[in-house]
Amino acid sequence: MTEVATARRSRITPEREAELYEAVLDLLREVGYDALTMDAVAARTRSSKATLYRQWGGKAELVAKAVRHTKNGAGVSGIDTGSLKGDLHALTRRSDDSKMEQNSALMRGLAMAIHGNPDLLKAFKEYLIEPEMAEFRTVVQRAIDRGEVRPDCPAIDYMMHMMIGGFAARSMLDEQPPTQAFLLSYIDAVVLPALGNQGD
Amino acid sequence: MTEVATARRSRITPEREAELYEAVLDLLREVGYDALTMDAVAARTRSSKATLYRQWGGKAELVAKAVRHTKNGAGVSGIDTGSLKGDLHALTRRSDDSKMEQNSALMRGLAMAIHGNPDLLKAFKEYLIEPEMAEFRTVVQRAIDRGEVRPDCPAIDYMMHMMIGGFAARSMLDEQPPTQAFLLSYIDAVVLPALGNQGD
Numbered sequence: 001m002t003e004v005a006t007a008r009r010s011r012i013t014p015e016r017e018a019e020l021y022e023a024v025l026d027l028l029r030e031v032g033y034d035a036l037t038m039d040a041v042a043a044r045t046r047s048s049k050a051t052l053y054r055q056w057g058g059k060a061e062l063v064a065k066a067v068r069h070t071k072n073g074a075g076v077s078g079i080d081t082g083s084l085k086g087d088l089h090a091l092t093r094r095s096d097d098s099k100m101e102q103n104s105a106l107m108r109g110l111a112m113a114i115h116g117n118p119d120l121l122k123a124f125k126e127y128l129i130e131p132e133m134a135e136f137r138t139v140v141q142r143a144i145d146r147g148e149v150r151p152d153c154p155a156i157d158y159m160m161h162m163m164i165g166g167f168a169a170r171s172m173l174d175e176q177p178p179t180q181a182f183l184l185s186y187i188d189a190v191v192l193p194a195l196g197n198q199g200d
Numbered sequence: 201m202t203e204v205a206t207a208r209r210s211r212i213t214p215e216r217e218a219e220l221y222e223a224v225l226d227l228l229r230e231v232g233y234d235a236l237t238m239d240a241v242a243a244r245t246r247s248s249k250a251t252l253y254r255q256w257g258g259k260a261e262l263v264a265k266a267v268r269h270t271k272n273g274a275g276v277s278g279i280d281t282g283s284l285k286g287d288l289h290a291l292t293r294r295s296d297d298s299k300m301e302q303n304s305a306l307m308r309g310l311a312m313a314i315h316g317n318p319d320l321l322k323a324f325k326e327y328l329i330e331p332e333m334a335e336f337r338t339v340v341q342r343a344i345d346r347g348e349v350r351p352d353c354p355a356i357d358y359m360m361h362m363m364i365g366g367f368a369a370r371s372m373l374d375e376q377p378p379t380q381a382f383l384l385s386y387i388d389a390v391v392l393p394a395l396g397n398q399g400d
Contacts, residue, residue, distance in 0.1 A: 105315075108311070108312060108315060109312070111308070111311075111312075111372060112308060112309070112311075112312045114372065115305075115308060115371075121375070129372075129373060154385075154388065154389035155389045155390050155393060157389070158366070158386060158389055158390050160369060160373055161365055161366050161369040161370065161373065161386065161390070162362070162365060162366075162390055163365075164365060164368070164369040164372070164373070165361055165362060165363075165364060165365005165366055165367075165368060165369050166358070166361050166362075166365055167365075168364070168365060168368050168369070169360060169361040169364040169365050169368070170361065171315075172311060172314065172329075172364070173329060173360055173361065173364070175321070185354070186358060186361065188354065189354035189355045189357070189358055189394070190355050190358050190361070190362055190390070190394045191394075193355060193393060193394045193396065194389070194390045194391075194393045194394045196393065
């Protein structure tokens with residue numbers, strides 16, 4: 001098993017991995033999830049389908065990891081500003097506006113596909129939603145430890161609903177992609193007060 | 201002009217209108233917005249295309265009004281409980297769980313279509329989003345007049361973002377359609393505290 005795992009890891013460089021993810025995202029934008037085939041990914045990236053399956057297991061996992069790749073993957077490890085407001089703002093500032101706009105278009109398409117594809121939903125939860133929820137939990141737990149948020153505050157369970165809602169509703173209601181400025185103002189107006197924190 | 205307007209109104213009974221909207225919603229569920237044609241609506245409802253265009257102007261308007269029709273259309277006119285919490289709960293209770301589930305599936309499909317169809321976005325804003333925003337404004341204004349919410353509370357501008365977010369994020373994060381119980385708890389945990397109102 002160790003030998004296989006090593007072989008897997010060594011088979012692909014980070015540069016090559018990034019190149020593959022970019023090609024997957026391009027194809028996603030061009031044809032959408034349902035019409036995307038592993039054959040097309042293999043052709044576009046000049047890889048063998050066998051390699052793709054060995055490395056990623058399948059289309060859903062490959063797509064979820066490609067989307068995760070756009071998120072920098074820095075995690076909260078580098079973020080610890082000393083206040084909840086500071087941490088939430090810093091998390092938001094990791095994606096610039098053009099990245100957010102791309103992401104918003106991509107997520108719209110995938111949100112549809114998720115409902116017809118349990119594999120995609122599973123991969124999304126595992127590689128995108130769960131890690132993001134864990135980030136927010138870390139940030140909120142620190143705020144609880146500092147006494148900024150009460151541990152029994154009911155809004156804690158709705159962190160992701162609030163954030164996704166702001167992001168998703170923005171393009172529909174305001175006909176604009178979400179921007180950093182919008183999300184920062186939404187965090188101050190909605191998320192912090194709901195958590196009983198005025199951001200001071 | 202008056203004569204034309206009268207002729208328009210008299211051309212169709214409320215029962216016939218409801219029947220037409222139901223057929224449009226059935227077709228939407230079956231084929232989606234992009235593949236829906238006025239020919240198919242005419243065939244399914246045994247009407248002439250000319251009548252459909254005269255009555256509704258086009259596909260986008262017909263679809264938006266059909267969706268609005270599922271919302272009972274009671275408005276806030278009958279709702280005035282004397283507290284913000286009471287009013288928001290009463291608005292939520294207008295749709296039962298099976299209606300919310302149907303609505304959620306429908307809206308998911310239409311949210312995608314909106315981005316490729318400016319006509320549909322325009323009709324949605326006019327017949328669905330604006331009226332709903334007006335309802336929330338009425339309810340919040342009453343709360344301001346009673347002194348329950350400060351008139352300069354920044355979350356007021358994000359009422360719809362909060363509500364749509366809760367609704368949309370529910371099915372994605374929790375793999376369940378939004379239910380009354382979920383929305384009532386979300387209102388208490390997020391919306392009221394963001395508005396500086398603890399619901400007492």
